[in-house]
Amino acid sequence: MAAIFDGMLRHARELLAVRSPLDAELIVSEILGSWWGQRALDGDVEEVVGEALVAHAARVGSPAALALLTGITCLGTRGQAARAERTALELMDRGVAGPIWADRVGMVEARECYVSRDVYGDQESVICVFEYPGDGGASDRHALVVLVDRTRPGVVGPRMPGERPPACGSVRDAWVSSRIDRLLDHCRREAAVNPLMRFEEIEPRDARALLQRCLDHTNEEPDAPVDENFGSYHAFVRHRVRALPTGGRAPQPAVHGADRRADLAVRFLASDEAAELSDTAAASRCVDRIIDYGCTHDFGRPLRVSPVKCEMFLLDWLPRKVLLSQAEQEAVPHVLAAWTRWAGRRTGLPDEAVRATLDAVWDATVKFADAYRDPSSFGLDREIVDRLLPDGDLEALPRRAFALPFLSGRHRVSGRHGTIDLSVLDPSDPADRRVLLELEHPGATEEHLRAHERIADRLWRGDPPQLWETAQALLDVGYERHEVLHRLIAVLDRNGHDPRALRAGLRVLRHEPPPG
Template sequence: MLRAARALLAMRHPLDAELVVSELLGAWWGQRVPGIDVGRLLGEGLVRYASSAATPAALALLAGVAALDPSRQQRVLAKTSMLRLMRRGVARPEWATQLGEVRPVECHVSGTRFGDTDDIICTFRYATDPGPDDEAGHALIAVVDHNSGGVLRDAWVTSKVTRLLEHCRRKAAEDPMATLSAVSPERARAILEAALERTERAVPSGSADGTARSEAPDGAQAPGGSLAAHHALLRARLRALPRAERPAAAPVWGRDRRAVLAARFLASDAAAELSDSYAASRCVDHIIDYGCDVDAGRPLRVSPRKVETFLLSWLPRRVVLLPAEQEAMPHVLAAWIRWAGPRDSLPEEAVRATLDAVWESTTSFGTAYRDPATSFGLRREVVRRLLPDGDLAALPRRMFAFPLLTSDLLADDGGRFDPTTPEGRRALLRLDHFEDFDVPHDHRGKHSAASDAPPAGSALDVPEAAEALAAHERLAERLWKGDPPNLWEAAQRLLDRGHTRTAVLETLLDVLDEAEDETDLVGRLDDV
């Protein structure tokens, strides 16, 4: 990196230098190693190495890190080291004092009426930029992908601001599907900060070019190398944008509001021809949930890409549908498009294009949709117990929390072991703990799935054992709910390292016991 920084000495404009430094800092963006803060390890290591080199290239690199590094602590460390080298007489480039010294000019959102992506265009100028004081010197464009849960898909920079905005305005005037609107700098910052937060969660383990090694949520592709190269610059430009005094509240779609929306649709003319009202009700609930939870609270938005993502990616990974619901889903979705499209001001031709996407995806939907009873070799009664809410993504962690549910031991238990109730969970875990305690042999044959009470005089009656069982019950309830989300991620990492289920449970119980609050718990789980 220090050798690559020599190129900085030949540059004349601060923007060129910032782009080079941002790309260097993006080399480890998205890299995560359990127990190690990779950004701090490499960032501070780079600053120390550059400081010891004490060359003009090292000072130029430190100036870039001081202006762009996402970590405030590392920016301060780099600036301190840069000043130390300057006092020693190391020469600095002319542009060094201008890095990050920009002010915003204007912000726009460019997109289409389908609303699949938004290009957030933020323009800035340095004090030394030529031209009128109200004219921008460069623009940063960030692409927000709403079909992938609102993550950033790409980012890029241009100095041809006038040409860019003229193109967007001309397209919006000539194409009825194109849109362009001005937004306040405060609003642009809020949009991009929310998108960056979602993007950080969607890149759990990245490669050097920023491409995630694991899947982004619901099968969406992870952001690519261009975003990694511009990540540090994007963060720096966000710091230059003003923050709203009162951030706009995100739309709240509670259960009652969703139910009202579903009822209005089911009572409409568009839903009149749906023959199976129960299946239609279940299907429209999933359509609304997807729009509210994944599409930034926009259940009425419809588009061909959203249809394909919903049918071929989100549903197969997240929801268990009964056979009747699988058959009804394309018809319910088509009716929903006919009803919701006009309410979201979508032109008739765009509604027809979205309907075409439904029927073109129907065959692939039947192929892509997984039946968990077939895929995992489970009895349908087991699937019903583990997924009463139809959340297919919860199946692995719930099987881990309550493995006895997948065995034949509880096939004829009469519904006594219901994992959705405290009593059922307790009964399941008492069975789970039975072999883990030193129970006298004369009691072992007397205890079976037919009774959830421990044998008299067993170790389960000991206060320490009862306390351990209660702790396990609290952990199992968290695994059932996925609370917090990184609890199951920590368990998976431990299992991948070859630890037994018992050892994983003990580790997680220790973390839960040591955590001071929920924030501390999340941090400790990330370090497991």
Template sequence: MVRMSPVSRVRKKQSSSEEPEPQSLTGFFKDVLGDYANLGTEPGHLEVELLTSELMGQWWETGDDLGPELVELAADKGTAPAAAFLAAFASLGDDEGQRADAGEALAGVVKRGLPEPEWAATLGEFGVGECWRTADVYGDASSLLCVFGEGDTAHGVLALLDFVEFDGWVKDVVVVEAPDEVLAEMRGQAAEGGELMVFEQVPPGRARLLLEDGIAITDSIEDPEVSADFSRFRALALSRARLLGEPEQAEETPEFGEQEQADAIAAFFAFAADEGTAAELDDDEATRAVAEMLAEFGAEHDPRRPLRVGPEKLAFFLDTVFDGDDDLGEDIEAALPDVVRAWAEWGARRDGLSEEATGTLLGAIDEVLEELAEDDSEVDSADVYLDGTENVDDPEALVDLLARRMFAIPDTVTVIGDDELELDPTDAEQRRLLVVGEFPEYHESLAGDDFDEQERMRLAMRTTIVDQLWDNDPAAVWEAAKRLGGKGLEREEVLSQVEQVLAKHLEPATESSMEFDLDDYEAGLSSLG
């Protein structure tokens, strides 16, 4: 989709590493009046609208519509900046009632002798140009550009619509200058995309429907993952949408209940049996279960086109399935890849996708499946670092535990002499062999039983530190390791520095053992990093 390039803002939000202090409504209103006073007596229309849209974006982000209260305060204030706010809000207010209230408040202020801002009567009156959209051929996402004004006043509203999770929600919207350049970029992207892209002119009424419905869906989502610009340009985009005339009638959402889903699944298995798919597909309980999951997913997340297939939609389905709390069972997990591929083939044939588009779709699904398989293998590999005695309910604590033990023992396969060994790091003796494997220069002397004292001490210290990391006892070892790692030191450099601290505090205990003072050792570790 086309990149989003906003025009320069009227003002920038102040950046700070600290959270701003909560502000009272009267304090906020005072700042608002100051902003409108700074516009002067002859601001450009777009300048007024951008300021107002950003102001409304601030309370959109907090979920607290301050419009009615600010209108009341402005009506009581009755100053030129207050009149400017009322005139602007009468044009950009979110709903007809708010705009009417602001207009009435402005009329009341004018009756009391304050002149209406010169620009108020024509605010937002821009000519409507053409609307264009690019989209992927699958219908996962679309960029919509609507042009307004001409000459020096020409600008565009550019929106990015996502049909994967919430059926056409607007996840990004900006006002762009030089819309002809953006349109040229959209043409170029469509040409480069070939059969995988759609580029077409959109009737104004349909564009309004897409914008208003899409922003309404975004408004209904709790904490939507929108761009930083969305809130600033949201109100202005809705204001421009109203210039596009009457919206088209929305298509009626088709019925896709249990019977329709059952019919679709029957058609899918008939296709798999008659037409054949890239993968052999058995009609059994597991494959039926996956097909039912796909149909239910379409009904929930893509109600207008529940059987539509697209790379992003099916990737989202797979992520949802594997990230869910339900245990799928081995049979369903085994059937899932082939069923999803076959479902994609069936959908591509039904939707008339080209051979190239179908191939790209299947290739994208394979990539997602490979990534998920790698993620699963990483989870499985993490199991070897747990012996079942750990009682870690906090996910962050579990991540730290695994990171610590994987730092202590990065690999569970080692080579000692001519033998490649896969070992269990939870067993202390096998863990020692994994440590030995990291010192191939010692293997010959170990095998010949001519291991000198210096080598023996080095290996003993490394084994001790690895055990300390494994058990997190003392915890100061892992804390020191993280500090040193944070400064860019590699694992071997970190362990070498810890060994030096340990060596300073070792004292003979018996002829065959050493001991150290724990407090002194921890104090030495605290000085590292």
């Protein structure tokens, strides 16, 4: 590790040659981005690596080390910044010369903010203008451009106490421009000639609320699909978002409760757009799926339609997630097309955008039949599948079978056990689930059974999603099913009351070395 840190300090020598605080911040951000997105086996990577770098710079004590510590005081995490500031003061007391930009680094003020977005709501570029106050600051006036992507599904649902608000997108890329007027003129011209683009000024406080939530979501995403250079800008983006004023509001989910969803479905089915759908029963079930996808996986926006969203719904989400009947498989593309016309009219989507979305629906329809697979086609008993998927949640099949393993030959539960007819047990019912667990753990103590009830319930609901991801990671490296369950139970018992601590504990568990 010392050799790696020495390389970073050699990079930090560039800080001694620059005069602009903006240039210095970008160099420091690049150094701090060296480990962004990585995972540490024994704790948070920012603590393990970032704070170790601060300690190494303190031991070296060179002007380059002091320059790096000065930059970390501004751009580091709160823990890194506090340690870097103390160490930098100690080096200055020892007579180490500080960089010429030290008094101005990080001292930016936010000016105007803008957003350039497509009419679909797939992506938007948030442009925030900053400058350093005082004489000469105009030369360092700059714009931070952050690309927010809303095409990747992000679950919106009830929050537990202490959890962050639901995400409203993810940060995918960021860059800095000093040619602000040229940048803004380009965005205005594009919006003027392209009916599918919009450009407007927004309140800086609203820009902060939006970017903070999206940045938090990106930070928590495993293997976040960001641009390859995003890590170099991550610390810079984090600092600039904090420099924006507080008190704003990010976009809120548009539809929450079941009543609102049902009302949308009724209005659609009574519309002219739905009048030509021949199988009204199948159409009703299909529109429920469309609304559910928009509410739960598109940041609470069921009325939003776009070519990308429709393709993801037909070719990715439905084949992975939902168990459809044959009638529903045949009906869903036609229902989605009718929904596109109806939702587009209600939201004022331009005719060009509606036509492009319909073209994407019909293009995807050809591929949908190949992409969609019924679980029974893989040799699974349909009756067993129906018991595990009373809600049609196809994505839940493997984790529910793992939690209540009566699909495999060794564990399969059928016939009768004493007075119990095992074929009618409902695994979605807690009482019946308890019977299944008792059969799997004969002679177990009440405490042991309750622990398995808790983990089975969590896996059944997929709460949190990282629970099943961790189980798969442990199975992949060779742990047996029951040992995996007990490791998950241990983490759940320690952190189940705190959603963030639970996710952190599972993240550490995913990096367990192979057994024995």
